[in-house]
Amino acid sequence: MTWRGRDVINILDFRRDDLDRLFSLTDQLVESDYRAPDLSGRSVALIFLEPSTRTMYSFYSAVNRLGGSVLPLSMAEATSIAKGESLADTIRMFDSYADLLIIRDKREGAAYYAAEVAESPVINAGDGAHNHPTQAMIDLYTINRLKGGIDGLTIGVLGDLKYGRAAASFILGLTLYRPGSIVLISPEELRLKSEVRDYLDSRGVEYVETSSLRDVVPDLDVLYVTRIQKERFPDPLEYERVRGSYRVDLEALRDAKEDLIILHPLPRVDEIAVEVDDTPYAKYFLQARYGVYIRMALLRLVMGV
Ligand code: NCD
Numbered sequence: 395m396t397w398r399g400r401d402v403i404n405i406l407d408f409r410r411d412d413l414d415r416l417f418s419l420t421d422q423l424v425e426s427d428y429r430a431p432d433l434s435g436r437s438v439a440l441i442f443l444e445p446s447t448r449t450m451y452s453f454y455s456a457v458n459r460l461g462g463s464v465l466p467l468s469m470a471e472a473t474s475i476a477k478g479e480s481l482a483d484t485i486r487m488f489d490s491y492a493d494l495l496i497i498r499d500k501r502e503g504a505a506y507y508a509a510e511v512a513e514s515p516v517i518n519a520g521d522g523a524h525n526h527p528t529q530a531m532i533d534l535y536t537i538n539r540l541k542g543g544i545d546g547l548t549i550g551v552l553g554d555l556k557y558g559r560a561a562a563s564f565i566l567g568l569t570l571y572r573p574g575s576i577v578l579i580s581p582e583e584l585r586l587k588s589e590v591r592d593y594l595d596s597r598g599v600e601y602v603e604t605s606s607l608r609d610v611v612p613d614l615d616v617l618y619v620t621r622i623q624k625e626r627f628p629d630p631l632e633y634e635r636v637r638g639s640y641r642v643d644l645e646a647l648r649d650a651k652e653d654l655i656i657l658h659p660l661p662r663v664d665e666i667a668v669e670v671d672d673t674p675y676a677k678y679f680l681q682a683r684y685g686v687y688i689r690m691a692l693l694r695l696v697m698g699v
Contacts, residue, residue: 397695401509402517405530405567406593413570417535419691420684424539428690432699433462439492441484441508442468442519443475443499448660448682449519449529453496456689460699465492485511494697497521515696523557523587523626529659530563532688534571536681537616540655544571548613552579552640553620553665555586557627560659561620562590569599576601577610581639583632584622607640612649617642617675619658621665643667647675657681 395412422428438457442450450468457464465488467473475484481504488495489512497508498519505518505525520526537544549568555561555578565586568576576594578586578601585603586594594601604610611617619642627633641664642656658666658678670676693699 398698399515400696401515402527402692402696403505403509404518404525405527405563405570407527408570410570413531413534416531416688416691416695417538419695420535420687421539423687423690424684428687429459431461432694433457433460433697435462436493436697437463437465437491438494438496438693439465439488440467441488441495441497441499442466443497443504444520446498446519448685449498449526452682452685453519453689455686456693459686460690460693462693481507482511488512489514494693517692517696520559523559523562523623526559526563526659528685528689528692529560530567531692532681532685533560533564533618533657533659534567535688536657536677536684537655539684540677540680541615544568544573546572546574547615548575548577549573549616549618550577550579550607550610550614551618551620552607552642554584554622554636555580555590555620556584557587557623558620561618562587564618564659565590566593569594569597575613577614578603579605579607579610579640581605581636583636607642607646608649611647611654612651614654615651617650617654617656619656619662619665619678621658621661621663638664641665641667642670644669644673647673650675 485508494515496517496519497505500522502522502524504521509516624633654675655677656675
């Protein structure tokens with residue numbers, strides 16, 4: 395499928411060969427630490443209606459390195475949204491100011507809706523607990539680059555599999571490949587949400603569920619860790635019950651394979667001890683760095699440069 399002009403809403407809108415193309419372009423950009431005025435004269439709207447550090451600023455950095463300009467909207471309070479403007483009207487306006495819209499919103503389906511309203515391509519930078527396709531692209535790319543592929547690996551996903559969109563998109567993204575095994579590790583209360591579970595079941599993708607990291611750590615080639623999504627719990631008491639319920643520290647990694655890699659979409663709260671940062675397992679800051687190059691490659695493909 396062609397990349398040019400495409401909306402990026404859900405990782406499952408892509409096929410493995412689409413990602414192969416994105417990843418090989420990203421490799422080139424990483425290796426040359428690419429900068430060029432490819433987007434000169436073009437502008438990208440960053441409509442961020444939910445907190446963000448990495449996603450927002452890595453897109454910002456990607457546009458800058460490609461010589462484009464950015465129209466940032468991150469303080470909804472300071473704009474007409476605070477006066478009651480609808481999302482549709484906001485999107486329509488930005489559609490006429492920018493050549494591409496990147497949107498993050500706490501409402502599930504917001505990016506889908508924006509893509510229906512806008513003529514320019516729309517990239518989903520996170521819609522509630524739903525999708526975060528560009529994060530999944532970064533995660534899959536990082537594994538592919540560091541491990542030489544994804545097929546055959548034993549991949550553990552630890553954390554909040556109920557409310558986390560990064561974990562959900564990553565797990566869905568794995569179904570485009572043939573990992574040896576998918577191991578879902580979470581407290582009972584935060585087990586995989588039904589929409590992702592149903593998808594795995596419908597596709598016959600096998601997975602193992604456990605609440606014990608210790609039991610499975612010796613098997614893992616990749617450990618993908620996520621934080622508990624405190625802000626998405628409808629009931630604060632529910633959060634209190636699971637708070638601090640898992641933590642990756644040196645002790646937990648005692649029986650890990652020597653070449654295990656640990657990823658995390660970040661931000662980290664307390665689920666990975668800082669002592670792990672100095673081990674060769676820790677690849678989460680490198681993963682965040684690759685995020686800029688993935689997003690540069692994505693901008694180039696979608697904008698047809
Ligand atoms: C993730 C998100 O916003 O969903 N962060 C990110 O984009 N890197 C994960 C999270 O907030 O826990």
